[in-house]
Amino acid sequence: MSKKWKYKDIDKWGPGRHEPGGTIPESGTAEDYKTGGWRTERPVRDQEKCNDCMICFFACPDSAIRVENGKLVDIDLGHCKGCGICAQVCPRDAIKMEDETRARKEEEKV
Amino acid sequence: MARPKEIASRPERLTGGHRLCAGCGAPINVRQIMSVCPGPAVVSVATGCLEVSTTIYPYTAWKDSMIHSAFENAAATICGVETAYRSLRKQGRIDKDMYFVAFGGDGGTYDIGLQALSGAVERGHNFVYVCYDNGAYMNTGFQRSGATPCGAWTTTSPVGKESYGKTQNRKDLAEILVAHDIPYVATASPHNFKDLMNKAEKAFNMPGPAFLNVISPCPRGWRTPGDQTIALAKEAVQSCYWPLYEVEYGKYKINYKPRPEKKTPVADWMKKQGRFAHLFKPGNEQVLEDIQAYIDRKWEELLKKEECL
Numbered sequence: 160m161s162k163k164w165k166y167k168d169i170d171k172w173g174p175g176r177h178e179p180g181g182t183i184p185e186s187g188t189a190e191d192y193k194t195g196g197w198r199t200e201r202p203v204r205d206q207e208k209c210n211d212c213m214i215c216f217f218a219c220p221d222s223a224i225r226v227e228n229g230k231l232v233d234i235d236l237g238h239c240k241g242c243g244i245c246a247q248v249c250p251r252d253a254i255k256m257e258d259e260t261r262a263r264k265e266e267e268k269v
Numbered sequence: 270m271a272r273p274k275e276i277a278s279r280p281e282r283l284t285g286g287h288r289l290c291a292g293c294g295a296p297i298n299v300r301q302i303m304s305v306c307p308g309p310a311v312v313s314v315a316t317g318c319l320e321v322s323t324t325i326y327p328y329t330a331w332k333d334s335m336i337h338s339a340f341e342n343a344a345a346t347i348c349g350v351e352t353a354y355r356s357l358r359k360q361g362r363i364d365k366d367m368y369f370v371a372f373g374g375d376g377g378t379y380d381i382g383l384q385a386l387s388g389a390v391e392r393g394h395n396f397v398y399v400c401y402d403n404g405a406y407m408n409t410g411f412q413r414s415g416a417t418p419c420g421a422w423t424t425t426s427p428v429g430k431e432s433y434g435k436t437q438n439r440k441d442l443a444e445i446l447v448a449h450d451i452p453y454v455a456t457a458s459p460h461n462f463k464d465l466m467n468k469a470e471k472a473f474n475m476p477g478p479a480f481l482n483v484i485s486p487c488p489r490g491w492r493t494p495g496d497q498t499i500a501l502a503k504e505a506v507q508s509c510y511w512p513l514y515e516v517e518y519g520k521y522k523i524n525y526k527p528r529p530e531k532k533t534p535v536a537d538w539m540k541k542q543g544r545f546a547h548l549f550k551p552g553n554e555q556v557l558e559d560i561q562a563y564i565d566r567k568w569e570e571l572l573k574k575e576e577c578l
Binding site: 169183189190194213218221222228235237238239240242243248 | 273274275277278281283284285286287288289290291292293294295296297300301323324325326327328329330331332333334459460462488494495496497498499500
């Protein structure tokens with residue numbers, strides 16, 4: 160599909176506007192849905208300890224570890240559900256889980 | 270296989286924003302498998318957690334075409350797509366190489382979808398079937414399936430005075446597929462991602478049906494903390510509950526053999542899961558012994574198969 164499927168106002172659509180069979184004509188739209196609000200703990204990465212081994216990338220259920228050109232760039236907090244697998248599998252203890260409420264309060268201060 | 274760093278730099282095939290539980294094993298498996306898919310793919314998913322949570326309208330987490338029709342026919346559906354593709358290619362209306370994958374949970378593979386899968390591999394369609402095995406019907410609230418291990422609590426194998434959970438042993442699905450004499454059958458675990466991606470790549474490049482059985486720990490159903498998913502998969506392999514092996518054209522190869530001193534008792538792995546908690550109360554020692562004896566027997570059998578076949 161060349162034109163982007165505009166579904167932002169989908170709540171207001173009548174029955175005629177949906178694709179037959181409820182087909183979703185565009186791929187990967189779930190990226191627009193943020194699951195970061197599920198989190199009670201937030202992963203924080205220590206860049207100096209990390210050696211880009213990619214174990215956490217392959218172990219993440221939410222595709223939240225962003226990698227560019229073989230380097231770990233950051234953690235996508237919009238989608239991370241805070242399961243803590245990345246911190247558990249890290250062989251160098253470079254990821255720590257921190258309390259989400261406290262982290263948010265500190266963010267607000269800044 | 271390409272280096273892990275190179276694979277990690279490729280575009281993501283399953284995006285975030287799906288509604289699977291925090292710490293679920295299924296998307297880990299799907300991401301690892303799809304990351305080595307050599308071209309555009311059509312994915313068919315059997316009804317289950319993965320299908321329901323990744324495609325909540327109007328959102329889809331799949332970057333490839335995804336099709337779902339019913340619980341029992343993920344394999345039959347992908348066969349239809351594959352046949353249509355072959356016809357279109359013959360007519361010159363498609364010139365791209367495409368790949369076909371079906372994902373099913375253990376309910377949709379061991380029990381409900383077994384006849385569709387059996388038929389599909391017997392007809393020899395060129396596709397990969399992946400079973401992510403979490404050991405029960407987790408999507409509907411933990412009912413026992415053919416993959417549930419002996420002794421496990423589920424809502425339909427309850428625990429009480431008269432019962433210690435499921436009384437039967439699990440079905441050995443990989444062996445059923447081996448009996449179909451298909452080009453490639455393998456079992457894998459997400460903790461060993463290099464092994465899993467290697468097997469997935471092999472499966473994609475096989476000229477014919479390939480089957481992967483992948484362990485997929487379920488924090489809700491196994492009653493475990495969400496961050497233990499990978500650790501539990503690893504321990505399942507170390508205790509030989511989930512041996513890693515592949516069968517290529519009838520030739521067995523075990524990919525991981527724990528040294529005798531490293532092979533952990535299966536009870537150590539079970540102790541960490543709430544669904545087996547009742548087995549560690551007094552009076553159930555015999556059940557634990559029987560489970561260990563069964564696992565040891567299956568492991569010995571596998572070693573012999575590797576030797577002879």
